[in-house]
Amino acid sequence: MNYFPDEVLEHIFDFVTSQRDRNSVSQVCKPWYKIESSSRQKVFVGNCYAISPERVIERFPGLKSITLKGKPHFADFNLVPPDWGGFVYPWIEAFARNNLGLEELKLKRMIISDECLELISRSFANFKSLVLVSCEGFSTDGLAAIASNCSFLRELDLQENDVEDHRGHWLSCFPDTCTSLVSLNFACLKGDVNLAALERLVARSPNLRSLRLNHAVPLDILQKILMRAPHLVDLGVGSYVHDPDSETYNKLVTALQKCKSVRSLSGFLEAAPQCLSAFHLICPNLTSLNLSYAPGIHGTELRKLIRHCRKLQRLWILDCIGDEGLEVVASTCKDLQEIRVFPSDPFVGNAAVTEVGLVALSSGCPKLHSILYFCQQMTNAALITVAKNRPNFTRFRLCILDPTKPDAVTNQPLDEGFGAIVHSCKGLRRLSMSGRLTDKVFLYIGMYAEQLEMISIAFAGDTDKGMQYLLNGCKKLRKLEIRDCPFGNAALLMDVGKYETMRSLWMSSCNVTLGGCKSLAKKMPMLNVEIINETDQMDISADDRQKAEKMFLYRTLAGRRKDAPEFVWTL
Amino acid sequence: MEFDRDLNLEATELRLGLPGTVTEQSEKQKPNSNATKSNKRSLPDMNGESEVRRENSSASSNDKKSHGQETAPPIKTQVVGWPPIRSYRKNSLQAKKLEAEAAGLFVKVSMDGAPYLRKIDLKVYKGYPELLEVLEEMFKFKVGEYSEREGYNGSEHVPTYEDKDGDWMLVGDVPWEMFINSCKRLRIMKESEARGLGCAV
Numbered sequence: 009m010n011y012f013p014d015e016v017l018e019h020i021f022d023f024v025t026s027q028r029d030r031n032s033v034s035q036v037c038k039p040w041y042k043i044e045s046s047s048r049q050k051v052f053v054g055n056c057y058a059i060s061p062e063r064v065i066e067r068f069p070g071l072k073s074i075t076l077k078g079k080p081h082f083a084d085f086n087l088v089p090p091d092w093g094g095f096v097y098p099w100i101e102a103f104a105r106n107n108l109g110l111e112e113l114k115l116k117r118m119i120i121s122d123e124c125l126e127l128i129s130r131s132f133a134n135f136k137s138l139v140l141v142s143c144e145g146f147s148t149d150g151l152a153a154i155a156s157n158c159s160f161l162r163e164l165d166l167q168e169n170d171v172e173d174h175r176g177h178w179l180s181c182f183p184d185t186c187t188s189l190v191s192l193n194f195a196c197l198k199g200d201v202n203l204a205a206l207e208r209l210v211a212r213s214p215n216l217r218s219l220r221l222n223h224a225v226p227l228d229i230l231q232k233i234l235m236r237a238p239h240l241v242d243l244g245v246g247s248y249v250h251d252p253d254s255e256t257y258n259k260l261v262t263a264l265q266k267c268k269s270v271r272s273l274s275g276f277l278e279a280a281p282q283c284l285s286a287f288h289l290i291c292p293n294l295t296s297l298n299l300s301y302a303p304g305i306h307g308t309e310l311r312k313l314i315r316h317c318r319k320l321q322r323l324w325i326l327d328c329i330g331d332e333g334l335e336v337v338a339s340t341c342k343d344l345q346e347i348r349v350f351p352s353d354p355f356v357g358n359a360a361v362t363e364v365g366l367v368a369l370s371s372g373c374p375k376l377h378s379i380l381y382f383c384q385q386m387t388n389a390a391l392i393t394v395a396k397n398r399p400n401f402t403r404f405r406l407c408i409l410d411p412t413k414p415d416a417v418t419n420q421p422l423d424e425g426f427g428a429i430v431h432s433c434k435g436l437r438r439l440s441m442s443g444r445l446t447d448k449v450f451l452y453i454g455m456y457a458e459q460l461e462m463i464s465i466a467f468a469g470d471t472d473k474g475m476q477y478l479l480n481g482c483k484k485l486r487k488l489e490i491r492d493c494p495f496g497n498a499a500l501l502m503d504v505g506k507y508e509t510m511r512s513l514w515m516s517s518c519n520v521t522l523g524g525c526k527s528l529a530k531k532m533p534m535l536n537v538e539i540i541n542e543t544d545q546m547d548i549s550a551d552d553r554q555k556a557e558k559m560f561l562y563r564t565l566a567g568r569r570k571d572a573p574e575f576v577w578t579l
Numbered sequence: 580m581e582f583d584r585d586l587n588l589e590a591t592e593l594r595l596g597l598p599g600t601v602t603e604q605s606e607k608q609k610p611n612s613n614a615t616k617s618n619k620r621s622l623p624d625m626n627g628e629s630e631v632r633r634e635n636s637s638a639s640s641n642d643k644k645s646h647g648q649e650t651a652p653p654i655k656t657q658v659v660g661w662p663p664i665r666s667y668r669k670n671s672l673q674a675k676k677l678e679a680e681a682a683g684l685f686v687k688v689s690m691d692g693a694p695y696l697r698k699i700d701l702k703v704y705k706g707y708p709e710l711l712e713v714l715e716e717m718f719k720f721k722v723g724e725y726s727e728r729e730g731y732n733g734s735e736h737v738p739t740y741e742d743k744d745g746d747w748m749l750v751g752d753v754p755w756e757m758f759i760n761s762c763k764r765l766r767i768m769k770e771s772e773a774r775g776l777g778c779a780v
Contacts, residue, residue, distance in 0.1 A: 082660065084663070084664075084665045084666065085659075085660035085661070085663045085664070085665070085666075086659060086660050086666055087659065087660045142665065142667065168665060168667040168668070169667075170666075170667065196667070277671070277675070278675075300668075301668070301671055303672055303675050304675065306743045306744070306745075307743060307744055308743070308744055308745045328743075350664060350668065351662055351664065352672065353672070382662060382664075407662055407663060409662055411658070411661055411662075440663075464663075466661070466663075491660070
């Protein structure tokens, strides 16, 4: 390889696309490091505080596409106060200042302001793709800036963001010359949109393949849009409370018949049965279906729909489908790879699915490898059966709505069940557990879960040993998040070097003390050990024996962050 | 019917369990009661809060006869961040719930032999007795005595409803809250047709 000119090496490296592989390539030798770094276009930063934007720009001057993640995962569940951090502005400002030719930006759990969106739209002439997942801090005014100024915009994808909606004028901001849209997703916007502008936009976007509308787009407009965009591959519809009149229904059916390419369907905040039945037409070709925002769809309607979906690979659904419905899924969807069953009534806690549905899926779907399952109850016997049926799980997340519920039949902890899962599923990379669990389950995980990268634990374990088994055993662990478990300083400080091999550790409502955290921070200067202090009584010089209610630590090359709010202490 | 329990007759209530047996409810409220000595952190006090919530909701519904509260699993105290679903999803489900609650729950009521159907708002009634009274008035019939074993005995008409799964069920078997959430429409059947429904399986 020493005899190859740089351009040849660069060309070869072009075929290496995954970040992990490119990281490996760059570690072979100095010349390879140089060439790889200067030619890398796509960069992934799993923790925006792990490195400074300047350093990223310095190493990857050819950067065109960046993914940034901000807040810790548990921020999704209201465990992190707002304003904790995750601001993207410094990154954009640095990119703009250094004249980077940024084309793609993907953010997850970050705060992005309208000013920042405006800066993006003005600074990067070739900007093509904006994907925001679970972000906040912006309004439709920011979207208007993107629409107005990004002449070559291909993708605007807003997933589950909290957007301040100033009504629909942003859609009209796409100039008539903008014909490059491939993907538009505004399903999370709560307000009305300018329907005429939407129709015109679709009409002049011949490359549009993915369109996800919000609830404000009525059925008759949907039908018109579908007629103009028959090549859609991914469709997200709105909310249809009432059954349509027969004229609209017939037009809808005609439009859907033309949509032979639709492979992915979502939306349906509400769907009256007759309206839903029109969509049966596109079910036979669907590979992805997301009905998880539709609590109003009855079990019978769901089952009818699913029976038409023989090619489904990915299904996101609510538990009102019931165990019976999951049995229909198991017998119909033989290509199913991923399923998520969400609770339809999280406030009351009456899930309609049990271990029966899970076992049915594991036995009926041979390709199933990723599951998120919210249920009423579980048993060890069921988990053992699932483990036997489905050793190919890579992601296994089980959430029993009563978090410390034992085996529903034997009243035993669920240690044996989860133990069977980690023992059998040798490729398991992500695990979430719930139910009554003792230290034993962690012993099993430490022993068997060799590929485990991310694990979420809540209300589990008895002593420090639990966490110690975990840290000792899981060599590939990257993200560990723990809440409400009796793990204390002994576990935290057992192997401090381990945390440098991981992206982050979250511990809340455990037994670690301020003193323990301080001690850790002192030993490990390459970690940021942050305490989130939400009560007034505690202060930094307080008694070290006080419990640290929320601790988040992560490895970093950037030192302590300068944007931490008052209630976050970096030790 | 089940609404009697809310009148706090527990102390003198006859049950099948041995004296001192933990009821299903207290078991649910004390998930750690089985744990032997352990360093385990206990869940936030679920007893106190769920009691308070039940009292509050009873007060607001103005009627101790809302038997849905007592026999349905107790309303869980909200442990922060549990169940672990994204706020976006939680908010959207809650919005749907509130929407549904505000909208009222109008269902069609038909009676065999009547020339046209009626519609009633189930949200307006607090329990089965009230509902049956209104139906009796509306359609001019009398419904018999309800018993779990035999359904409505001694009447020409039987109140039934279609549930979410499309099955026809006898009115009165399930707690009120569960009933109004699953009832799609009502039908007053003639005794002769309803013979199958009232019998215990």
